[in-house]
Amino acid sequence: MSIITLTTDFGTKDHFVGAIKGTIYSELPDARIVDITHEISPFNITETAYILRNAYKSFPEGSIHIIGVDSELNDDNKHIAIKLDNHYFICPDNGVISLLASEVKPEKIVEINIHDRFESVFPVLDVFVKVACHISRGGTLEVIGKIIPDYKKLVEVQPTISADKSTISGNIIYIDNYGNTISNINQKLFQEIGRGRDFEVIANNYSFKKIYNKYSDFIDFSLPKEQRQKDGTKLALFNSANYLEIAVFRSNLNTVGGASTLLGLKYRKVITIKFN
Template identity: 85%
Template sequence: MSIITLTTDFGTKDHFVGAIKGTIYSELPNARIVDISHHISPFNITETAYILKNAYKSFPEGSIHIIGVDSELNEENKHIALKLDNHYFICPDNGIISLLASEIKPEKIVEINIHDRISTSFPVLDVFVKVACHISRGGTLEVIGKIIPDYKKLVELQPAISADGKTVQGNIIYVDNYGNSISNINKKLFQEVGKGRDFEVIANKYVFNKINAKYSDIIDFSVPENIRQKDGTRLAIFNSANYLEIAIYRSNLNTVGGACSLLGLNYRDTISIKFC
């Protein structure tokens, strides 16, 4: 039986997550449910997309991913189910899929049309769960919706390249648990545009001339430990997801602080790379 994952902004204080799991188990007693996160910032689509893009590939092919962020059904926010990279995603059509599908085109997309049989103010529970259980039993997407050609694009998830090819401009799309500020500029784009040229990374008033391979690259281990650079040094790095990140070495939001607080790099702030 396929794994069913849950990604929501519901938190864990209220009954929502428990009700979703209970309903899945009522329909599929042998279900395997995995929480990716329930602590997405409320209604934050870009944060959801970033977390899900970097989590889903670790699951087996055929896994089913329920996404419950900004999921209320209305004229501008339809519900869709799709197959992408041999995984299934059930979510609102609000741009969440933009980052996931930036490099891999969905194999099939349907607009879910079972709502006329269900009146609900909790679509993740009453609609998305039913769709997930249907797919888990081997059901096809066409049964629960009509095929559509595309999904809603979220422009802010995509960096822009200047006409002369000398500048890539992006935005901070996620601040992690350490306060590191992560942009929408990935290593592949950096290499394609940069072609080995010298560069400057400009983030707020800070300039970086080097992008590190790992956080500890900024430490000179050849000098005695008592005179090495201390915690709190700023750096640029391509993180484990290959996205450009501005970080503070050994940051801690409760003590040293993170890039978001110390450097003033928060969600949607601009970051750019200028090539020589």
């Protein structure tokens, strides 16, 4: 039986997550449910996309991913089910799938049309769960919806490149638990556009002329400990998801602070890479 994952902005205080799991178990007693997170910032689509993009590939092929962020059904926000990279995603058509599908083309997309069977004010529970259980039983997407050619694109999750390819402009799309700030500029794009040229990363009023591959790369371990760089050092790196991150070494939001606060890098703040 396929694993069913849950990614929502519901938090854990209220009854929502428990009700979703209970309904799945009522339909599929042997279901395997994994919480990716329920702590998405409310209605934050880009944060959802970033987290899910970096989580789903760790699951077996055939896994079913329910995305419950900004999921209310209306004329601008349809519900879709997608087969992508041999995984299934059940979500609102609000652009959340854009980052996941930026490098892998969906194999099949359907607009879910089971809503006419009942009224729902809790679509993740009443609709998404039913679709997930249908797929888990081996059902096809065509049964629960009509095939559509495309999904809504979320432009803000994609960086832009100047006409002369001298600049990449991106935005902060996620702030992690340590206050480190992640942009939508990935290492592949940096290498394709930069082609080995010198560069400068500009983030607010700060600039970086080197990008590290891990947090401690900037430390000279040949020096005595008292002479090495200290906690709180600002740096740029490509993180484990291969996205450009502006970080503070060993940041602690309760003491030293993080890049989001110390450098004023809030959500959607512009990050620019200029090549020479």
